[in-house]
Amino acid sequence: MSTKTIVHTTINGDPVEFLCEPRQSLLEVLRETLLLTGTKEGCNNGNCGACNVIMDGVLVNSCLVLGVEAEDATITTIEGLASPDGLHPLQQTFLEHAALQCGICTPGFLLSAKALLDRNPDPTETEVRYWLAGNLCRCTGYDKIVRAVLDAADRRDRVTR
Amino acid sequence: MAMKENGHKNGYRVIGTRPIRPDGVDKVTGRAVFGADLHLPGLLYGKVLRSPHAHARILSIDTSAAEALPGVKAVITAADLPQVADKVKSLGESVGNLRYMSENTLAREKALYHGHPIAAVAAENIHVAEEAVNLIEVEYEPLPVVLDGREAMQPGAPILIQGLRTDELGKLGSEPTNVAAHIQHKRGDVEAGFAEADVIIEREFRTETVHQGYIEPQNGVALWNDDGHIHIWCSTQGAFAVRSQISDLLRAPISQVTVTPLEIGGAFGGKINVYLEPLAALLSRKAGHRPVKMTMTRAEVLKASGPTSGSWIRVRMGAKKDGRITAAQAELVYEAGGFPGSPVGAGAGVILAPYRLDNLQIDGYDVLVNRPKASAYRAPGGTNAAYAAEAVADELAEALGMDPIDFRLINAVKEGDRRADGPMLPRIGYIETLQAIKNHPHYRQPLEGPHRGRGVAVGFWFNWGGKSSVSASVNEDGTVNLVEGSTDIGGSRASIAMQLAETLGIAAEDVHPQVVGTDLVGYNDVTGGSRTTYGTGYAVHALGVKLNEIMRELAADLWDVDVEEVRVEGGVFSAGDRSITFKELVAQGSDTPITASAATHPKDAGPAFAVHCVDVEVDPETGKVTILRYTAAQDVGTAIHPSYVEGQIQGAVAQGVGWGLNEEYIYDEEGHLLNASLLDYRMPTAPDLPMIDAVLVEEAPTPGHPFGVRGVGEVSIIPPPAALANAIHRATGVRMTALPMSPSRVMKAMIEH
Ligand code: FES
Ligand code: FES
Numbered sequence: 059m060s061t062k063t064i065v066h067t068t069i070n071g072d073p074v075e076f077l078c079e080p081r082q083s084l085l086e087v088l089r090e091t092l093l094l095t096g097t098k099e100g101c102n103n104g105n106c107g108a109c110n111v112i113m114d115g116v117l118v119n120s121c122l123v124l125g126v127e128a129e130d131a132t133i134t135t136i137e138g139l140a141s142p143d144g145l146h147p148l149q150q151t152f153l154e155h156a157a158l159q160c161g162i163c164t165p166g167f168l169l170s171a172k173a174l175l176d177r178n179p180d181p182t183e184t185e186v187r188y189w190l191a192g193n194l195c196r197c198t199g200y201d202k203i204v205r206a207v208l209d210a211a212d213r214r215d216r217v218t219r
Numbered sequence: 220m221a222m223k224e225n226g227h228k229n230g231y232r233v234i235g236t237r238p239i240r241p242d243g244v245d246k247v248t249g250r251a252v253f254g255a256d257l258h259l260p261g262l263l264y265g266k267v268l269r270s271p272h273a274h275a276r277i278l279s280i281d282t283s284a285a286e287a288l289p290g291v292k293a294v295i296t297a298a299d300l301p302q303v304a305d306k307v308k309s310l311g312e313s314v315g316n317l318r319y320m321s322e323n324t325l326a327r328e329k330a331l332y333h334g335h336p337i338a339a340v341a342a343e344n345i346h347v348a349e350e351a352v353n354l355i356e357v358e359y360e361p362l363p364v365v366l367d368g369r370e371a372m373q374p375g376a377p378i379l380i381q382g383l384r385t386d387e388l389g390k391l392g393s394e395p396t397n398v399a400a401h402i403q404h405k406r407g408d409v410e411a412g413f414a415e416a417d418v419i420i421e422r423e424f425r426t427e428t429v430h431q432g433y434i435e436p437q438n439g440v441a442l443w444n445d446d447g448h449i450h451i452w453c454s455t456q457g458a459f460a461v462r463s464q465i466s467d468l469l470r471a472p473i474s475q476v477t478v479t480p481l482e483i484g485g486a487f488g489g490k491i492n493v494y495l496e497p498l499a500a501l502l503s504r505k506a507g508h509r510p511v512k513m514t515m516t517r518a519e520v521l522k523a524s525g526p527t528s529g530s531w532i533r534v535r536m537g538a539k540k541d542g543r544i545t546a547a548q549a550e551l552v553y554e555a556g557g558f559p560g561s562p563v564g565a566g567a568g569v570i571l572a573p574y575r576l577d578n579l580q581i582d583g584y585d586v587l588v589n590r591p592k593a594s595a596y597r598a599p600g601g602t603n604a605a606y607a608a609e610a611v612a613d614e615l616a617e618a619l620g621m622d623p624i625d626f627r628l629i630n631a632v633k634e635g636d637r638r639a640d641g642p643m644l645p646r647i648g649y650i651e652t653l654q655a656i657k658n659h660p661h662y663r664q665p666l667e668g669p670h671r672g673r674g675v676a677v678g679f680w681f682n683w684g685g686k687s688s689v690s691a692s693v694n695e696d697g698t699v700n701l702v703e704g705s706t707d708i709g710g711s712r713a714s715i716a717m718q719l720a721e722t723l724g725i726a727a728e729d730v731h732p733q734v735v736g737t738d739l740v741g742y743n744d745v746t747g748g749s750r751t752t753y754g755t756g757y758a759v760h761a762l763g764v765k766l767n768e769i770m771r772e773l774a775a776d777l778w779d780v781d782v783e784e785v786r787v788e789g790g791v792f793s794a795g796d797r798s799i800t801f802k803e804l805v806a807q808g809s810d811t812p813i814t815a816s817a818a819t820h821p822k823d824a825g826p827a828f829a830v831h832c833v834d835v836e837v838d839p840e841t842g843k844v845t846i847l848r849y850t851a852a853q854d855v856g857t858a859i860h861p862s863y864v865e866g867q868i869q870g871a872v873a874q875g876v877g878w879g880l881n882e883e884y885i886y887d888e889e890g891h892l893l894n895a896s897l898l899d900y901r902m903p904t905a906p907d908l909p910m911i912d913a914v915l916v917e918e919a920p921t922p923g924h925p926f927g928v929r930g931v932g933e934v935s936i937i938p939p940p941a942a943l944a945n946a947i948h949r950a951t952g953v954r955m956t957a958l959p960m961s962p963s964r965v966m967k968a969m970i971e972h
Binding site: 079081082086089090093094095096097098099100101102103105106108135136137139140145149152153154155156158159160161162163164165168184186187188190191192193194195196197198199200201202203204205 | 237239240242243244246247248249250251252253255256258344345346431432433434435436482483484485486487514516517708709710860862863865866867869870871872873874896897898902903904905906908910911
């Protein structure tokens with residue numbers, strides 16, 4: 059049995075400490091130890107994007123990050139996307155555009171799209187599609203997801219201008 | 220995307236609008252609890268040991284080292300699974316033999332495919348369970364492997380199941396075989412029909428095994444309680460289907476099984492059969508009645524949950540110069556996997572369905588091969604069948620010098636025509652759907668540029684009504700709590716709640732739907748066969764009518780008039796010059812709580828048709844096919860929530876495109892699956908697709924349904940591979956006769972051309 063390490067992080071704005079074995083992924087820690095089950099597992103090897111979170115400002119597949127690698131990291135998961143004032147614009151446009159069917163891919167898409175808009179507030183359709191290439195959705199054919207992301211960008215544009 | 224608001228068409232107030240789905244906020248905030256998200260006190264984690272061989276006799280299994288590993292709580296093999304007798308079991312979208320289902324759950328004497336479950340372990344955590352699985356020692360005697368359906372039909376092919384005999388048009392054969400069944404549809408005189416034809420086209424096609432590809436792997440938690448009661452929590456298309464499988468496979472009375480469906484991350488037909496749930500239940504009992512959670516890895520999903528059949532198909536069609544088809548013939552060989560039950564029956568029903576035919580013959584074969592047992596996949600068996608027929612129809616139209624849509628219009632089936640498999644067609648909107656593409660700006664605008672081509676193809680799907688039970692209670696504020704048992708995979712809470720709201724004349728937001736388990740609602744068939752918005756919608760309409768009756772009585776009491784005098788329309792109750800709304804009437808108070816329930820089983824779900832048009836560009840250097848534009852028209856009856864109807868069409872197109880261009884199971888000669896990951900099993904990503912224009916044809920509301928709903932979930936997966944093949948032909952001059960039409964295959968065909 060492997061010994062456990064104590065890891066200190068900030069998750070969704072709160073200080074969080076957890077114990078984990080070296081072999082546990084950040085995804086497993088989030089879901090099984092911290093019960094933050096909004097982050098989903100679709101493949102556990104970096105191919106689907108369902109587990110995406112933002113770690114120190116960078117979009118990562120949490121299944122490819124070890125729990126122990128998160129020492130001192132600041133992490134945003136789907137549970138931290140909305141604010142006390144309400145849903146994030148992306149959450150709102152995903153709902154309005156019916157950009158989810160089963161919804162299992164949705165947390166990963168929302169975090170990927172947030173990471174995109176944080177660095178490129180006004181992406182083209184092609185930029186959105188290529189940025190989201192690491193997120194698989196089997197239900198929607200991506201049409202409504204792409205529209206929802208473009209619409210959220212438009213709305214943020216209007217707010218900042 | 221058709222954004223037209225048709226809410227007020229036909230006088231509807233709610234139907235045709237686009238409210239936010241009731242479960243939406245939970246699904247964009249990560250709060251929704253999917254199957255793998257459940258945590259219970261004392262939870263153990265289970266893991267399956269799977270066969271490394273595609274075909275092998277199991278000589279011995281030694282579990283002692285696994286059992287001795289600290290943290291291991293239980294180990295099971297087929298010896299722990301009750302023996303069950305042969306019994307035919309219908310699960311809605313598929314029919315299976317119970318004994319085979321049991322042997323697919325845990326192999327008894329033989330492993331029949333790479334990944335076939337051999338044993339399972341429950342332990343304190345998943346890592347210990349994995350270690351323990353590796354400590355189980357199994358002695359195998361590898362056997363010769365057969366992977367191809369037509370090879371498996373040959374004399375001398377390795378036999379998978381010794382006791383299997385061919386069901387030859389209803390009569391059992393006498394020799395051991397891999398051919399589980401031969402079915403046939405026949406009408407008129409095909410040879411006479413072909414003799415009349417001016418042009419005859421005949422082609423053979425090969426399609427590969429493909430997977431549903433839902434993003435959420437199979438999962439389940441089971442608690443076999445000390446009192447013998449089994450509780451299962453899982454993501455499934457049908458809690459009642461899980462209950463009946465658990466009851467049969469574990470020989471537990473149905474009253475001792477409770478199934479609670481959790482949110483489900485995609486299914487497409489693949490989450491009807493149980494895989495893990497019976498194992499988790501057996502492990503729970505053996506581990507001292509602790510709950511056991513099992514989830515599949517992605518590799519396990521691809522190796523050992525049911526994909527859909529690879530196939531070999533031959534189609535022959537003949538027509539006169541004026542375009543009328545005089546005869547058509549098809550032969551379909553579908554690979555069932557290790558156990559009988561490919562969707563060849565449905566494929567045989569789909570393959571020639573869009574055409575009026577006086578002379579036809581269709582022969583279908585269900586054949587065992589050393590691949591995982593096929594399960595349903597969106598319009599099961601339809602896509603590969605239509606790929607063959609639509610490519611031949613396209614070639615025939617071309618040979619006759621006709622526009623491919625006009626060719627289909629001349630031969631289109633309509634109300635009153637008989638399908639190849641027997642039933643008479645009711646009012647359908649197929650011709651209107653063909654016209655919708657013919658008149659669409661996409662089709663009217665010529666496609667220009669080198670290496671480019673446009674293809675069209677059509678598809679038919681049966682659709683299904685099924686059984687549904689629902690209940691409702693009216694709250695003091697005039698809102699309604701709706702209890703249903705239909706798993707919501709793509710927004711059906713919204714489409715069901717909207718139909719109740721329409722019936723009651725209240726706002727969609729005032730109906731609060733909840734999907735519950737087997738102890739809390741009457742029987743419901745699975746969410747499958749495009750049935751839920753149709754069949755459960757039918758049930759909530761009946762429920763709304765009952766609630767309205769209660770409300771009329773309330774109004775009659777209030778006004779002290781005869782109940783017959785109270786009329787209701789659009790949520791307003793009136794008698795003479797008095798009137799009152801649903802909400803106002805509730806606010807008046809009722810002596811007795813207002814509740815009702817309904818159970819229905821509509822039998823005449825109208826079939827669905829789709830007509831697709833695609834423009835492609837083929838890279839002459841690499842063979843890569845790029846989709847420039849895609850338009851999918853579909854006969855949808857009445858669109859309840861148009862956004863989710865469009866979504867069904869767009870998602871189906873994307874799956875059909877994946878099937879057509881990239882997806883395939885790749886095996887080595889010994890039957891090992893070589894591409895069991897989502898990197899190597901190549902499904903479409905966002906940059907692979909353009910926007911998909913979904914055209915909702917609402918000219919033909921389904922007769923017999925209160926709102927004319929037609930199932931929309933499946934049919935649009937059928938045309939894409941054929942439409943793409945026809946487009947590739949226009950772009951390159953090459954007729955692709957094998958799926959997927961991946962760059963290497965297209966390149967090879969172009970070089971040979
Ligand atoms: S679960 Fe991490 S990328 Fe799929
Ligand atoms: S909505 Fe189901 S996978 Fe994207």
